[in-house]
Amino acid sequence: MRKIATDEQILDALEKSNGIRAKAAQLLGITPRAVIDRVSVMRGKGLTVPNSTYNPGDQTKERFDRKPQEFTFTPLPEDDISVEDLVAHRKRQFAYKREYEEASRLIPIRIKIPGPIGILHFGDPHVDDDGCDIEAIELHTALVNATEGLFAANVGDTTNNWCDRLARLYADQSTSAAQSWKLAEWFVNRCRWLYMIAGNHDLWSGAGDPLKWIVKQQNALYKSSEARIALRFPNGTEVRINARHDHAGSSIWNPAHGPMKAAMLGTRDHIYMAGHKHESAYSVLKDPISGITMHALKVASYKVYDRFAKDKGFRDNALSPCVLTTINPHLPPAHPDMVKVFWEPEEGADYLGYLRRKT
Ligand SMILES: [Fe+2]
Ligand SMILES: [Fe+2]
Numbered sequence: 584m585r586k587i588a589t590d591e592q593i594l595d596a597l598e599k600s601n602g603i604r605a606k607a608a609q610l611l612g613i614t615p616r617a618v619i620d621r622v623s624v625m626r627g628k629g630l631t632v633p634n635s636t637y638n639p640g641d642q643t644k645e646r647f648d649r650k651p652q653e654f655t656f657t658p659l660p661e662d663d664i665s666v667e668d669l670v671a672h673r674k675r676q677f678a679y680k681r682e683y684e685e686a687s688r689l690i691p692i693r694i695k696i697p698g699p700i701g702i703l704h705f706g707d708p709h710v711d712d713d714g715c716d717i718e719a720i721e722l723h724t725a726l727v728n729a730t731e732g733l734f735a736a737n738v739g740d741t742t743n744n745w746c747d748r749l750a751r752l753y754a755d756q757s758t759s760a761a762q763s764w765k766l767a768e769w770f771v772n773r774c775r776w777l778y779m780i781a782g783n784h785d786l787w788s789g790a791g792d793p794l795k796w797i798v799k800q801q802n803a804l805y806k807s808s809e810a811r812i813a814l815r816f817p818n819g820t821e822v823r824i825n826a827r828h829d830h831a832g833s834s835i836w837n838p839a840h841g842p843m844k845a846a847m848l849g850t851r852d853h854i855y856m857a858g859h860k861h862e863s864a865y866s867v868l869k870d871p872i873s874g875i876t877m878h879a880l881k882v883a884s885y886k887v888y889d890r891f892a893k894d895k896g897f898r899d900n901a902l903s904p905c906v907l908t909t910i911n912p913h914l915p916p917a918h919p920d921m922v923k924v925f926w927e928p929e930e931g932a933d934y935l936g937y938l939r940r941k942t
Contacts, residue, residue, distance in 0.1 A: 588613060590630060593621055602633040689823070690804065691813045692777065698942050699911040700814075701733040701935040702777060702824075703928050706904045707740035707858045707884035709784070710770045711763035713756050714888030719904055723928055724773035730932045732939055733907075735774045738858030738882060739782025739808075739828040741794055742767050746787035755890070768797050776803040778810050782828040782859060811850065820912035822922070823852035829859035838864035838900055842879035846870075853922055854908055855879045861889060862900035865924060874917035878924060882906045907931030913942050 588596075588611045596618075600606030604622070608615040622632050664672070694700060703723060709715050727735045742763045745752045753760060771779075776798070785794055786807055798805040804812075809827040816822070830841035837843070842855035843866050851870040855877065864881035883901035892899075903926040914921040925931030 588617075588621070590621075590625055590628075593618065593625065594630070594632065597622075597633050602635045603637050604635055605637070687806065687811075689811050689813050690778075691815055692804070693815045694817065694912075696732055697817050699732060699909055699913070699935060699938040701730065701907055701909045701931055703727055703733060703735050703905055703907045703931070704826075704856055704880075704882050705735060705737045705885070706882040706901075706906075707782060707784075707861060707886060708737065708770060709740055709743055709884060709886035710766045711742045711756065711758040712886045713758075714886045714890070716885050716887045716904060717766075719887075720770060720773070720885055723905060724770075726928055726932055727774040730935060732935055733932055734777040736777045736824075736826065736856075737779045738826060738856060739780040740784040740858065740884070741770060741779075741782070742784065744784045744787050749787075764793060767794060771797050771801060776801065778804040778806070778812060778824075778826065780810055780826055780828050780858075781805065781807040811852070814910070816912035818912055820916065822854070822910050822912070823850075824854045824856065825850060825852040826854075826856040828857065830855065830857045833860075837866070838862050839866040839879045839881060842866075842881060843868065846877040846879050851875065851877065853877060853910075856906075857881045858884070861886065861892065861897075863902035863906070863926065864900070865906075867919075869919075876917070876919045876922065878908070878922050880906055880908075880924065902926045903928075907935075909935050909938060911938055911942070 592611060593607065596607035596610040597604075600610060604618045605615045608618045611618070625632055703726070705720075705723065708720060710717065710720065724735065727733050743752070743756065744763065758766065771794070779794075779798055781792060781794060785792055788794075792807075795805055804810060810824075812824045812826070814822045814824065825845060827845075830845045832841045832844040834840035838860075842857050842864075846852070846855050846868050851873060853875055858881070860881060861884040862881055863883045864879075866879045868877045868879060869875070870877055883904055885904040887901070887904065905928055907925040907928045909923045909925070909931060911921055923934065925934065
C-alpha cells in the first residue's frame with residue numbers, strides 16, 4: 584500500500600536531512616519524486632520549506648569516504664615551482680626587462696678625451712668567410728690602435744655562424760665552426776670597440792650568442808640589431824648615433840633609403856649607420872627643426888668576394904669595407920661640418936690628426 588506522510592513528517596524529515604529531498608525520502612520510506620511533489624504543494628499552501636542543500640560533489644565524496652581505506656598514499660611533492668613563486672619571479676624578470684629596454688632608448692657614452700674624435704665603422708666582417716679581406720681587418724684595427732681619438736664600431740655579422748639548415752654551408756668554406764669562433768675572438772680583441780651590434784648571422788646563435796660573452800671581456804657595448812647612442816663630449820656637445828644592422832626600407836633608386844627614412848620619419852640623430860646589405864651608401868639631410876645635419880650611411884662588408892651576391896646578380900655598390908666619421912665637438916651643434924665622412928680610413932685618420940692638432 585502506498586505510504587502517505589503528513590506535512591509535519593515531511594518538514595521534520597527535511598530538517599533532519601539538511602533539506603536534501605532524497606535523504607528525506609529515505610527517512611520517510613517514500614520516493615524522492617513524492618517528496619518533491621509534496622514540497623511544491625506545501626509551498627503552494629504558504630508553508631516554509633527548507634531549500635535543498637544537495638551537492639553532487641559532497642555526495643560523491645561521502646560515497647568515497649564511506650569506502651573502507653584499503654591502502655594509504657603519500658602524495659608526491661610538486662615537481663615545479665609554485666605558482667606564487669612563479670608570479671613573483673615573473674615580476675622580477677619583467678622589472679629587469681623594463682630597466683634594460685628603458686636604458687636602451689638612448690645609451691650615453693661619455694668621451695673622456697678632449698677635442699675631435701673619429702669612429703671607424705667596420706662593415707659586416709664575416710671574418711671566417713673565404714671571401715673576407717682579413718688583411719684589411721688587420722690593417723684597420725691597427726689603424727684604430729695607432730690613431731689618437733679614433734674608436735672602432737661594428738654593425739654586425741661578425742662571423743657567418745651558419746646554423747640549422749644553413750650549417751651545410753660550412754662545407755663551402757675552409758674554416759670550421761670552431762675556427763670561426765677563434766677568428767671572432769681574435770677580431771674582437773684587436774681593438775677597443777665603442778659599440779658592437781649583433782647582425783642576423785650573429786643572432787642565429789639565439790640567446791646563447793658566444794659573441795656576447797667574448798665582447799663582455801672587453802667591457803664594450805654589445806646589442807642585438809640596434810644601438811642608439813649619445814656621445815657626450817667633455818665640452819658638453821652631444822652627438823647621437825643611430826646604428827642598426829639594417830634600417831628598414833629599400834629603394835632601387837636610392838641605396839641610402841633605409842637610414843634616410845629613419846632620419847626623416849624617426850628620431851633626429853646626427854649619424855645613421857647600417858650594414859647587412861653589403862653596400863655603401865650616403866645621403867645628407869638637414870633636420871629643419873633643430874638645424875642639425877643628419878648623415879644617413881650604409882657601410883659595406885669585409886666579405887669582399889661574395890658568392891651569394893654573385894649568384895643573385897647583385898650590383899657591386901661597395902666603395903669600401905668600412906667608413907670613418909670624424910666628429911668635431913668644438914663646432915656649433917648645427918654646423919654642417921661637425922661630422923665628416925671618409926670612405927678611405929687612412930684619409931679619415933689623417934684628417935682627424937689635423938683636426939686634433941688644430942684645436
Ligand atoms: Fe652580412
Ligand atoms: Fe646581415
